[in-house]
Amino acid sequence: MVAATDRWVRRHNRRTRWFHAGVYLMTLTLLGTGWWLLAGQEGHPSPLARITGTPDTTLHTMVGWAFVVLAGAGLALGFRAVRTFATESVRFRRTDLRWFARWPAATLTGRFSYHDGHFDPGQRLINLALVGGLFALIGSGAGMASLHGGPVFAVLVQVHIWATYLVTVLIAGHVAVACGVLPGYRGVWRSMHLGGRLDRSVAFRLWPGWSARQEPVSLGAYVLEALDPVETARVEEHLRNCVSCQAEVADMRTTVRRIGKASGDSRRS
Template sequence: MVRRYGRGARWFHAVVYVTVLVLLGTGLWLLAGLEGVPSPLARLVRAPDTVLHTWVGWAYAALALVPLIVFGPRTVRRFFAESLRFRRADLGWLRAWPGALLSGRFGWHAGRFDPGQRLLNLGFVVCLLALAVSGAVMAGLHGGPAFAVAVLVHKWATYALIPMVAGHVLVAAGLLPGYRGVWRSMHVGGRLPRPVAERLWPAWVRDRSSGDPPEGPESNAKSP
């Protein structure tokens, strides 16, 4: 078995996805024009959807500080450095990805995250940041041009986020043959079978086995 994520990362991930799901659920409920009809969750917690969405939104915004406090600036910098690092070989991985969803024959790539994960990381950061900032503006204003722009940004960031969340859940749950077994990386101790890890993150597993830092300069090495 190979350990992919530690306890702190798994708990942070769990809190974030529960928070995001609550925000998506209440946000879509309000977007559908059902503000005067309490959602099932609103009835459960006995709070209006507008209040629930606002307060969970503030909690989500506060979560942005957790990685800096708990994991440290160095870990956050590594996350962004790895997510922003693209190589020419990644284009081949992306071309092979649709077929690999079923066959499991993923292309070789370097680094802790595969090229698809890197794109998704950046998409999540942009959308969630746009939602947090526009949500804060909406909470502090009650009309005017800035409020109108914030509403528009909030709405379209939500539309962009929904397919990303759906795709992430589909892949991370291991429902597709190519990703079978990957769900263990965020659950059951954060460990997954070595063959699964080697199929998805070959260079990362190699670097771990050789004792090299999986997110260090060695991840730039080319495929043998």
């Protein structure tokens, strides 16, 4: 294993970033036109309707179906990524409770509790709620487009409205975090923009376990005290929370002591 020296770490590949961009552009369009219609502005074109020359109801329906196509394509073409997203989002460890306890202060200080997931514990909850809300929007919207009145239609309307409320709150929170409004999350926006190149210090602050797996530390060099102070501090931070690496370091130190003892004995003889 070698210690990483590059300042940057890539968190998301190009396909993931483009999919993310498509989802958010369509979601924001749906929310914008949806809230315009909920406000009783049907018949009064929104700014987006004026720009596109398309009535808000038509625009909302068209983008809704396009969203269905995009979601289907993502599920079909990105099965491995979807599987990773799902398994990482539903994982839970007892240490996650400590992360939540420290989270309010950490949003200001950036001193988040250690976790070993691809997503932090808060992201996992947001992921599940957002996916559920989006599927509720897609399902109820498709049902409303297929029906023209009746009791089922009325239920779907209510589901669609409440799903809109939920997704709006979640998207607003996501945007606030991604834009660095909370000091603890400054720099995170680069993980989905500018080539997905994220500063390593930001990656280790927010996703320490994942970052350590992406850029494995040089445990051998650490045992031999051959790392510079910055890398030494990073290894020690990792070791505080990684039991397997602690055991590996202990084994290496035992081996080094034995080699040293054998070398000393051979010199004396």
